[in-house]
Amino acid sequence: MDNSPTKTLAAKIAVIIPAFNEEQSIVSVVNAVSNISNTAGIKLVPVVVNDCSTDNTALVLKETSAVLLDLPVNLGIGGAVQTGILYALENNFDFAVQVDGDGQHPAQFIPDLVNAALNQKVDVVVGSRFMTKDGFLSTKTRRAGIKWFYLLNRFLTGTRVLDATSGFRLFNRNAIRLMADNYPDDYPEPEAIVLFSRAGLKIAEIPVKMKEREGGVSSIRGFSTLYYMWKVSLGIIFTYFRKIK
Amino acid sequence: MEKVQIIAVATSLLFLGYISFLIYRGRLREEYALIWIVCTLVLIVFSVWREGLEVLARLFGVVEPPNLVFTGAIFAILVYLLHLSVSVSKLQVQNKKLAQEIALLRQKSDPSKS
Numbered sequence: 001m002d003n004s005p006t007k008t009l010a011a012k013i014a015v016i017i018p019a020f021n022e023e024q025s026i027v028s029v030v031n032a033v034s035n036i037s038n039t040a041g042i043k044l045v046p047v048v049v050n051d052c053s054t055d056n057t058a059l060v061l062k063e064t065s066a067v068l069l070d071l072p073v074n075l076g077i078g079g080a081v082q083t084g085i086l087y088a089l090e091n092n093f094d095f096a097v098q099v100d101g102d103g104q105h106p107a108q109f110i111p112d113l114v115n116a117a118l119n120q121k122v123d124v125v126v127g128s129r130f131m132t133k134d135g136f137l138s139t140k141t142r143r144a145g146i147k148w149f150y151l152l153n154r155f156l157t158g159t160r161v162l163d164a165t166s167g168f169r170l171f172n173r174n175a176i177r178l179m180a181d182n183y184p185d186d187y188p189e190p191e192a193i194v195l196f197s198r199a200g201l202k203i204a205e206i207p208v209k210m211k212e213r214e215g216g217v218s219s220i221r222g223f224s225t226l227y228y229m230w231k232v233s234l235g236i237i238f239t240y241f242r243k244i245k
Numbered sequence: 246m247e248k249v250q251i252i253a254v255a256t257s258l259l260f261l262g263y264i265s266f267l268i269y270r271g272r273l274r275e276e277y278a279l280i281w282i283v284c285t286l287v288l289i290v291f292s293v294w295r296e297g298l299e300v301l302a303r304l305f306g307v308v309e310p311p312n313l314v315f316t317g318a319i320f321a322i323l324v325y326l327l328h329l330s331v332s333v334s335k336l337q338v339q340n341k342k343l344a345q346e347i348a349l350l351r352q353k354s355d356p357s358k359s
């Protein structure tokens with residue numbers, strides 16, 4: 001088995017944190033990642049992708065140890081994460097972990113994601129709220145939407161990912177290479193599950209406890225919920241048929 | 246030639262002249278200019294050949310000739326709009342790649358900032 005601590009120690013891990021107007025929470029997110037890096041014995045490099053924030057997100061980061069990727073125009077979450085992925089690919093990282101900039105994803109679970117990838121020999125690990133139903137579980141309507149994505153993904157690819165909208169994920173080199181060329185722009189998470197399955201990557205899901213956001217507002221609210229459901233469902237179906245680059 | 250024909254031909258020619266001017270000044274790419282020139286030529290043909298519309302309508306089995314104009318024009322517009330959507334999508338992909346490349350280069354050129 002590959003779960004020896006030396007293997008974990010040697011791995012280069014980029015923690016990609018997409019941020020759009022997260023000046024209130026971004027520093028604590030970065031610091032939490034750095035603390036885990038110091039205490040858990042794994043080397044984590046926080047990589048913040050500033051998606052052309054209009055607040056002081058870039059400025060407050062100067063005090064931290066994070067690598068800052070400053071986008072000149074706003075690309076949306078997918079394009080921002082992909083920027084971090086390109087950085088990880090270029091700089092030969094073994095793993096990339098995606099963590100939201102709003103503080104929803106506690107850094108203490110990052111070692112669990114890494115261990116799951118090493119022990120279960122999978123390419124992608126998704127941190128799921130619904131395996132133990134612990135912590136912040138989102139609203140009822142949102143959970144219904146997430147259930148729909150689960151069913152759609154299971155029907156198309158047979159992949160069973162309970163929390164397809166979770167942006168708390170780990171990717172290995174295979175997944176990084178795939179994502180560098182293929183990654184949706186808006187609301188990429190559920191579509192990406194289909195993408196990974198189609199590319200033959202193995203996905204594991206592990207339980208994590210999420211928190212309510214520390215600052216900022218969700219990108220999915222009000223009328224855009226309908227657009228979101230429609231866009232993502234269509235995206236999932238087209239990703240299923242599309243040729244992978 | 247009747248008055249309306251002269252006006253139609255004159256307008257079409259003006260339009261054609263303006264398109265040529267735009268291409269000459271480099272403000273319109275030839276691939277887009279092509280469709281505009283074809284449209285203008287069609288307008289000129291039908292301005293001169295007045296029975297042409299009725300001949301075509303009979304050919305397609307359309308009872309009211311103006312309906313053929315509307316159907317044809319709306320269809321052409323839809324096709325052109327689709328073409329523009331495709332162009333915009335392509336530009337978006339290119340734009341994204343450039344933005345990402347800039348972010349990575351910025352980081353590389355000044356790592357002290359990060």
